[in-house]
Amino acid sequence: MAQLSDDCFAFGGPMMSVDNAVGLIAASVNAIMDSETVPLLDSDGRVLARDVTAPLPLPPFTNSAVDGYAVRSEDIAKTAEQILPVVGRIQAGAAAYEPLQAGHAARIFTGAPIPPGADTVFMQEDVRIDSFGKVVLPPGLRPGANVRPAGEDIPQGKIGLRAGQRLSPQHVALAAAFGLTHLKVVRRIRVAVFSTGNELASPGEARAGAQLYDSNRFMLMAMLRRLRCEITDLGILRDDAMSLASGLKKVAGECDLILTTGGVSTGEEDHVKAAVESIGTLVMWRMAIKPGRPVAMGIIGGTPLIGLPGNPVASFVTFVHVVRPTVLALSGALPEPLIPMPVRAAFAYKKKAGRREYVRASLRKANDGALEAIKFPREGAGLLSSLVDTDGLVELGESITQIEPGQSVGFLHYASLL
Numbered sequence: 001m002a003q004l005s006d007d008c009f010a011f012g013g014p015m016m017s018v019d020n021a022v023g024l025i026a027a028s029v030n031a032i033m034d035s036e037t038v039p040l041l042d043s044d045g046r047v048l049a050r051d052v053t054a055p056l057p058l059p060p061f062t063n064s065a066v067d068g069y070a071v072r073s074e075d076i077a078k079t080a081e082q083i084l085p086v087v088g089r090i091q092a093g094a095a096a097y098e099p100l101q102a103g104h105a106a107r108i109f110t111g112a113p114i115p116p117g118a119d120t121v122f123m124q125e126d127v128r129i130d131s132f133g134k135v136v137l138p139p140g141l142r143p144g145a146n147v148r149p150a151g152e153d154i155p156q157g158k159i160g161l162r163a164g165q166r167l168s169p170q171h172v173a174l175a176a177a178f179g180l181t182h183l184k185v186v187r188r189i190r191v192a193v194f195s196t197g198n199e200l201a202s203p204g205e206a207r208a209g210a211q212l213y214d215s216n217r218f219m220l221m222a223m224l225r226r227l228r229c230e231i232t233d234l235g236i237l238r239d240d241a242m243s244l245a246s247g248l249k250k251v252a253g254e255c256d257l258i259l260t261t262g263g264v265s266t267g268e269e270d271h272v273k274a275a276v277e278s279i280g281t282l283v284m285w286r287m288a289i290k291p292g293r294p295v296a297m298g299i300i301g302g303t304p305l306i307g308l309p310g311n312p313v314a315s316f317v318t319f320v321h322v323v324r325p326t327v328l329a330l331s332g333a334l335p336e337p338l339i340p341m342p343v344r345a346a347f348a349y350k351k352k353a354g355r356r357e358y359v360r361a362s363l364r365k366a367n368d369g370a371l372e373a374i375k376f377p378r379e380g381a382g383l384l385s386s387l388v389d390t391d392g393l394v395e396l397g398e399s400i401t402q403i404e405p406g407q408s409v410g411f412l413h414y415a416s417l418l
């Protein structure tokens with residue numbers, strides 16, 4: 001399990017900026033070193049445990065980039081057309097082929113090996129065949145044109161994939177191009193998840209009049225799944241410090257991270273703080289982020305705990321900025337900073353300086369072709385529809401106090417967040 005010292009998150013000041021929190025997580029959370037070997041396809045989304053060196057050059061052999069005619073560059077005329085007899089027909093996958101003799105062209109197809117002696121390929125669209133079946137080549141083609149030399153993509157022995165890379169389909173493709181069937185990846189991060197609140201009922205359960213269905217736990221588990229975590233669903237714990245403490249005690253030591261939602265504000269019925277303090281160390285974070293703000297981070301027997309707020313939008317936004325970097329750090333993943341894309345604000349907005357705000361917004365293409373962010377009309381942190389009916393978050397930095405329509409703002413698409 002991930003062992004952390006009790007004071008590893010100690011910090012000064014009442015409110016921590018988002019950047020400081022992310023920096024602190026990266027500096028304090030130790031990577032899990034355990035790895036496992038998985039079939040190639042299952043490596044998608046996992047974190048690579050070891051560098052992968054190219055066992056062969058890519059492409060493995062020099063080949064044609066087009067359908068056309070392979071020639072020797074000495075035979076290309078500088079100023080006039082050149083007519084060459086066509087010998088041979090080299091298809092992709094051709095096993096054996098003759099060297100190309102001087103003064104000849106070979107019919108060749110995309111991906112087929114360039115015959116010895118040839119070094120340039122004319123595209124079939126650029127030539128014609130005369131009445132004798134000879135190929136008529138235009139003058140002036142650059143020697144080496146339309147040829148893909150062996151190793152031009154990746155030379156043999158070069159590192160193709162780095163340890164710590166979170167694998168995507170394109171990385172899986174590269175490993176397959178190397179002929180690999182399996183990859184060594186960091187084992188899944190084990191996360192125990194529970195919600196807190198007397199007002200919560202699980203979907204499928206009977207719901208009392210003043211209860212609502214627990215949506216956060218399913219959102220958070222779905223987000224953790226995208227990060228390829230192994231999840232233990234601990235359900236809903238009631239709002240009392242004793243049962244929270246015993247619930248936490250049970251799982252600490254059996255997981256790499258405990259994730260809770262709700263009960264982290266400073267209200268009398270917010271018991272996560274007291275529960276953690278009774279069995280571990282709680283470093284209360286009031287993060288300078290809206291929606292969000294109350295976010296707890298603590299250590300129970302060496303296992304980190306993150307307590308997210310109960311309001312669904314706050315829970316979503318703080319997951320992205322606290323849980324995601326923690327899971328990545330536990331996995332030993334290379335840092336993946338979120339990079340907002342510049343778009344044009346189609347709204348006015350006022351905010352306080354000193355905290356980061358995230359505005360739920362939809363994207364629209366304006367008449368001049370520019371991308372515009374349309375703000376969701378309402379602001380409540382409890383509005384699930386505000387997450388469902390938008391495309392992402394406009395990020396407003398700490399120093400910003402006002403946005404006017406037409407101003408450039410940074411936009412994080414939901415698809416880029418996990």
Ligand code: AMP
Pocket residue numbers: 195196197199200213214215216217261262263264265270309310311312382
């Ligand atoms: P809390 O952070 O516990 O004070 O909760 C803040 C608000 O979020 C309250 O209105 C809760 O009912 C709501 N809430 C808390 N936990 C959840 C949850 N798991 N799913 C949906 N709403 C929740």
Ligand code: MG
Pocket residue numbers: 196197198262263269270310
């Ligand atoms: Mg609560």
